[in-house]
Amino acid sequence: MRYGGFWMRAAAAAIDVFIIFVAVMIITYVFGTHEVTEFSDFSPLEYTRITQDYLGGLGNVVLFILWFFYPAIMTSSKLQATVGKLCLGLIVVDNQERRLTFLRATGREFAKLVSIVFNGLGYLIVAFSQRKRGLHDILAKTYVLKKAAVNDKQEKPQDMTDISSTYD
Secondary structure, eight states: OOBOOHHHHHHHHHHHHHHHHHHHHHHHHHHSOGGGGGOTTOOGGGHHHHHHHHHTHHHHHHHHIIIIIHHHHHHHSTTOSOHHHHHTTEEEEETTSOOOOHHHHHHHHHHHHHHHHTTTHHHHHHHHSTTOOOHHHHHHTEEEEEHHHHHHHHHHHHHHHHHHHHHO
């Protein structure tokens, strides 16, 4: 299968949430009060509230940038994936399997809000759709593919021309 399935994408998202969590903790430690690092029962779900408490408006800006623009910047870059997706060998492409523009990647991130409004059902459809697309992928006209499958597809035509040229 060439599409990134539900569990691969869930694992990639977990890696990305961890990265954002660490980044917010570092920013909070550097620019906020050091009390945030003294929480012994601190959970990742609390970092939004703590960031807002200790950084105020800056915390909201940091979270907005990290939650919406980190994935948009990464998926529209030459890497075509967030760090989590890269770790699992996934890339995000448009309908023609090209790299996303920054505008489309940003739209894809905002389309995730629709899935959140419907209690995550937009994410769950990845598990059941043939092309493993979430609601945000459908709205943004994107696909999450296994990078190896894309590389194989790109190399085959070259291999065929190389073979045919050796017999000419």
